[in-house]
Amino acid sequence: MSSTFWTNTIWFFLLFVTSIITNVIIFHKTNNKKFCIAFLFSIIGLSFVFEAILVLGLNAYSYYPKLFRDSYLDIIFGNYFSQISISSTSLLLATFDLSYVWYGIFAIIYFIIDIIFVKLGIYEHFWYKSIYTIFGFILFSFLARKWYIIAKKSTNYFINYLSLYFCVASFSTFSIFLGQRLLGIQLLRSNIFFTDINRNNTSSGFIYQFIVLNYLIILYKSRLNWIVKTLALSCLYIAQYFAYRAGYIFIHKGLFFTVTSLDLLGCYCLIAVFNYLLSE
Numbered sequence: 001m002s003s004t005f006w007t008n009t010i011w012f013f014l015l016f017v018t019s020i021i022t023n024v025i026i027f028h029k030t031n032n033k034k035f036c037i038a039f040l041f042s043i044i045g046l047s048f049v050f051e052a053i054l055v056l057g058l059n060a061y062s063y064y065p066k067l068f069r070d071s072y073l074d075i076i077f078g079n080y081f082s083q084i085s086i087s088s089t090s091l092l093l094a095t096f097d098l099s100y101v102w103y104g105i106f107a108i109i110y111f112i113i114d115i116i117f118v119k120l121g122i123y124e125h126f127w128y129k130s131i132y133t134i135f136g137f138i139l140f141s142f143l144a145r146k147w148y149i150i151a152k153k154s155t156n157y158f159i160n161y162l163s164l165y166f167c168v169a170s171f172s173t174f175s176i177f178l179g180q181r182l183l184g185i186q187l188l189r190s191n192i193f194f195t196d197i198n199r200n201n202t203s204s205g206f207i208y209q210f211i212v213l214n215y216l217i218i219l220y221k222s223r224l225n226w227i228v229k230t231l232a233l234s235c236l237y238i239a240q241y242f243a244y245r246a247g248y249i250f251i252h253k254g255l256f257f258t259v260t261s262l263d264l265l266g267c268y269c270l271i272a273v274f275n276y277l278l279s280e
Contacts, residue, residue, distance in 0.1 A: 004066035008122045012065040012081040015113070019081075022088040030095050032152075038167050038277035039151065043087040043144050045166030048173065050140070051079050052206060056199055060128040064121070073181070076202070078123070080174075086110065090141040094148035103141055107134040151278070160278065161217065167274045168213055168267065176266050177205060186259050187250040204248075212236065213267060220271045236264055 002009075023040065030036050054060040055075070063078020089106050092098075114130040117123035150156070151163045180186040188204040219232050240260050243249045251259050 002066070007120075008064055008066040011117065011120060011122055012063075012067075012078060015081050015085050019085045019088040022085075022092050026088075026092055026095050032280065034277045034280040035152065036091065036095060038274050039148060039163065040087060040091050041170045041274070042147075042151075042163045042167040042278075043090055044083055045168075045170035046144070046147075047083040047087050047140065048079075048170060049166075051083055052202075054128070055079060056203055059126055061126060062124045064123065066122075072199075072202075076178075086137065086140065087144070090144040091148070093141050094145040103138050106141070107137040110134075110137050161221075163278055164217060164271065164275055165213060167278065168217070168270045169209060171274070172209070172213070172267050172270055175270075176263060177209065180259065180263075185252040185255055186263070188248065212264070213271075216264070216268050217271055220268065220275070233264065233268070240264075 026036060026040075027033050055062070063075050063082065065074060065078045065081065067077050068074045089110075093102060093106070111130055111134045114123070114133045118125060118130065147159075147163075150159055154160065177186075188201050188208055215236065216233075219229055222229070224232070237260055240249065240263075241256065244251055244256060
């Protein structure tokens with residue numbers, strides 16, 4: 001086992017363990033487990049957006065869990081551990097309807113964790129300050145609570161749509177897009193936003209995911225018959241093929257249909273599953 005496991009990785013794993021414990025408590029106590037499972041991923045999806053702005057756009061901080069030799073992939077996984085923890089705690093506050101005193105208590109806990117991680121050298125600030133964590137956590141958790149209350153009872157199309165989008169976006173990132181990246185069978189290429197290739201690929205991934213998921217969600221929720229839906233889905237295959245031929249998407253030779261099917265059909269199935277869970 002690498003020496004960096006005991007100096008870096010273990011702290012992120014411990015953070016993840018606390019997330020698991022938090023969710024076990026939530027799902028043990030809640031009466032609506034299906035909705036909570038789906039809504040957890042909705043919160044995680046929203047946290048990814050904020051994290052992308054801070055890490056990609058504003059270069060606020062960086063993580064060093066030392067899981068991968070690829071430094072940027074390592075940062076992404078550090079981000080996952082962090083955001084899963086914060087999202088799980090936010091869901092705990094919302095589902096248990098805890099008083100605002102608890103928001104302050106957990107904000108201070110994350111503030112202390114932030115300081116400890118910086119001292120350990122497994123997390124680095126550039127312009128970001130630990131004190132920002134207190135305000136950021138309280139604001140994010142307050143937003144998650146309001147969203148939870150509305151989404152739990154609302155029949156509003158827009159609220160339900162947002163919940164479904166962020167839910168599928170986060171889960172597909174873990175299961176499909178990240179899996180393809182780790183296996184090296186699909187990679188988005190662009191030189192539009194940043195000089196750094198990893199930042200370009202990640203930002204392109206967000207845009208690609210935004211377009212594809214919205215297209216698929218609208219298609220799923222539409223009342224079109226299955227023939228029209230199949231034709232509409234085929235258009236995405238064609239669009240992805242043109243992007244592949246133009247060099248914007250790298251797909252391992254001979255795997256275009258397999259990878260694209262996993263991508264598009266996989267996301268479509270996730271939409272169906274999470275739409276069911278959120279409606280419970």
